[in-house]
Amino acid sequence: MPLPKEKSHTIEDIYNLPDGRRAELIDGLLYDMAPPSRIHQKLVSQFTQIIGQHVRSQGGSCEVYPAPFAVFLNADEETYVEPDISVICDKSKLSDRGCEGAPDFIIEVVSPSSRRMDYSTKNALYLDAGVREYWIVDPAKERTTVYRYEEDAAPTIIPFDQAIQVGIYSDLSITISDLLK
Numbered sequence: 001m002p003l004p005k006e007k008s009h010t011i012e013d014i015y016n017l018p019d020g021r022r023a024e025l026i027d028g029l030l031y032d033m034a035p036p037s038r039i040h041q042k043l044v045s046q047f048t049q050i051i052g053q054h055v056r057s058q059g060g061s062c063e064v065y066p067a068p069f070a071v072f073l074n075a076d077e078e079t080y081v082e083p084d085i086s087v088i089c090d091k092s093k094l095s096d097r098g099c100e101g102a103p104d105f106i107i108e109v110v111s112p113s114s115r116r117m118d119y120s121t122k123n124a125l126y127l128d129a130g131v132r133e134y135w136i137v138d139p140a141k142e143r144t145t146v147y148r149y150e151e152d153a154a155p156t157i158i159p160f161d162q163a164i165q166v167g168i169y170s171d172l173s174i175t176i177s178d179l180l181k
Contacts, residue, residue, distance in 0.1 A: 008028030008029075008078060009025055009028050009029065009030050009078070010025070010028070010077040010078060011025065011072070011077045011078075011080055012077070013025070013030065014030075014080050022068065022082070024080060024081045024082060025078060025079060025080040025081075026078075026079055026081065026121060026125060027078055027079060028078040031117060033082070033114075034111060034113040034114070036109075036111060037111065039139050039180070040084075040109045040111055040139070042179070042180070043084075043109050043137060043139070043176070043179055043180070044066050044067065044084050044085060044107075044109060045066070046179040047066075047084075047085045047107055047174075047179070048064055048066045048085060050172075050174060050179075051064045051085070051087060051105075051166075051169075051172070052064045054169060054171075054172045058169075058171075060089075061089060061091065062087050062088060062089040062104065062168075063087070063088050063089075063091070063094065064085065064086070064087050065085070065086045065087075065088070065098075065099075066084065066085055067082045067083060067084050067085075068082050069082060069083070069086055069098055069099070070082065070097055070098030070099070071083060071086055071098055071099045071103060072097065072098065072099065072100050072101070073101065073102055073125065073126075073129040074129065079125070081122070081125070083103065083106040083107065083108055083122075084107055084108050084109045085105075085106065085107035086099060086103040086105075086106055087103055087104050087105035087106075087168070088103045088104060089104045089168070090104070101129075101130075102126070102129040102130040102131045102132075103131060104131070104132045104133065104168055105131070105132060105133045105134075105135075105166070105167075105168050106126055106131050106133070106134050106135070107134075107135045107137060108122060108134075108135070108136055108137070109137045109139065110136060110137065110138040110139065110140065112140070118136050119136060119145070122134075123136075123147065126147075126149075127147070127149050127153070131149060132148070132149060132150050132167070132168060133146070133147065133148050133149070133150075133166070133167040133168055134146075134147040134149070135147075135164070137176060139180075142159060142160040142176075142177075143157055143158060143159050143160060144157070144158050144160070144164055144176055145157050146158060146164060146167075148167040150167075151167070160175075160176040160177040160180070161175065161176075161177045162175065163175045164176070
């Protein structure tokens with residue numbers, strides 16, 4: 001939820017948040033982030049391991065970062081997000097601050113408080129920024145909404161018990177229900 005403020009916020013405001021408070025900044029509005037659930041963290045950990053292992057086994061150059069990891073999508077000071085998983089294949093986008101530009105692949109695990117943000121606001125934001133693939137993993141609905149923006153703007157909805165082909169890696173598929181065992 002945006003905090004009621006009249007002024008536009010910047011990255012500086014993110015860095016000046018009190019210890020322990022996390023927020024994202026989208027078009028100058030601050031959005032507080034609720035603490036993640038155990039299932040959320042389990043999925044983020046599993047995705048990080050599986051994708052990271054795949055990249056290493058293939059000798060790939062992509063890097064996998066779980067949240068909190070700063071992603072500065074635009075060349076401005078008014079948008080800052082922390083996707084649950086960011087996969088960056090262009091190392092020139094990596095800096096000491098985080099990722100300067102769009103990651104190739106983003107995964108968001110939906111929490112009750114992030115539902116509207118993940119399905120609507122971030123979907124449009126990631127599409128506009130040039131993210132190649134975006135997954136919205138929804139434990140409450142036991143489904144994953146997959147956007148492969150380079151192929152089609154329409155999503156594919158896949159139940160947790162079916163394998164999902166990772167678009168940026170043709171030889172990797174993930175079955176979400178297996179991650180929850």
